[in-house]
Amino acid sequence: QVQLVQSGAEVRKPGSSVKVSCKASGGTVSNYVITWVRQAPGQGLEWMGEIIPILGTANYAQKFQGRVTSTADESTSTAYMELSNLRSDDTAMYYCARDMSNTAAFDIWGQGTMVTVSS
Amino acid sequence: QSALTQPASVSGSPGQSITISCTGTSSDVGGYYYVSWYQQHPGKAPKLMIYDVSNRPSGISNRFSGSKSGNTASLTISGLQAEDEADYYCSSYTSSNTDVFGTGTKVTVL
Numbered sequence: 001q002v003q004l005v006q007s008g009a010e011v012r013k014p015g016s017s018v019k020v021s022c023k024a025s026g027g028t029v030s031n032y033v034i035t036w037v038r039q040a041p042g043q044g045l046e047w048m049g050e051i052i053p054i055l056g057t058a059n060y061a062q063k064f065q066g067r068v069t070s071t072a073d074e075s076t077s078t079a080y081m082e083l084s085n086l087r088s089d090d091t092a093m094y095y096c097a098r099d100m101s102n103t104a105a106f107d108i109w110g111q112g113t114m115v116t117v118s119s
Numbered sequence: 120q121s122a123l124t125q126p127a128s129v130s131g132s133p134g135q136s137i138t139i140s141c142t143g144t145s146s147d148v149g150g151y152y153y154v155s156w157y158q159q160h161p162g163k164a165p166k167l168m169i170y171d172v173s174n175r176p177s178g179i180s181n182r183f184s185g186s187k188s189g190n191t192a193s194l195t196i197s198g199l200q201a202e203d204e205a206d207y208y209c210s211s212y213t214s215s216n217t218d219v220f221g222t223g224t225k226v227t228v229l
Contacts, residue, residue: 035218037165037220044122044208044220044221044222044223045157045159045165045208045210045220045223046122046220047210047217047218047219047220049217050218059216059217060217061120061217062120062215062217095164095165097165099218100170101170101171103151103153103155103170103171103212104153104154104155104210104211104212104218105153105155105167105170105171106155106157106165106167106210107167107170107176109164109165109166110164111164112164
């Protein structure tokens with residue numbers, strides 16, 4: 001069974017960037033859509049974007065257009081999400097998840113990466 | 120893309136049934152049979168409970184069921200148990216080729 005293992009917690013200053021990784025262990029994610037979701041403290045889930053590793057194509061929520069970049073390295077079965085120009089309200093838990101059928105059905109989730117933006 | 124609308128909270132006694140609604144538009148919930156539901160316990164990652172409106176992944180109890188009518192999808196939990204106390208979120212594919220989550224519903228077992 002595939003598991004998604006994310007990189008560790010990060011602390012960044014406003015205006016900087018952060019890159020979160022999501023590695024598939026026990027399988028590959030090449031043929032699936034990998035989605036990025038964030039959750040600010042005490043708040044709901046927010047869809048940020050997705051990437052199809054085998055195609056290298058990405059799609060983002062309008063809110064994050066121009067600030068977020070999703071990439072993937074098929075050789076290491078790892079997906080990445082980079083968020084730039086960080087603000088304090090970007091402080092959140094960031095999750096990667098596998099979309100099992102490209103229909104907003106996220107069946108496997110990473111453990112989450114806490115990103116704190118503070119001066 | 121605006122978040123789908125869910126009630127902030129729903130409660131029920133053990134053994135009862137509860138229903139959580141998820142209201143969108145014809146550009147998301149109403150336009151596709153691609154609505155999913157997630158359960159999230161505090162400090163944990165979300166867990167897929169229902170996909171494609173009414174399908175249960177392997178291992179999910181049949182106490183959980185989903186349906187859709189027009190622009191509103193629903194999740195019903197029957198035979199409510201203490202372990203069902205959690206936050207629940209719906210999600211939908213959209214006409215913009217993106218996905219969107221609901222606002223979330225806190226389920227309390229009385």
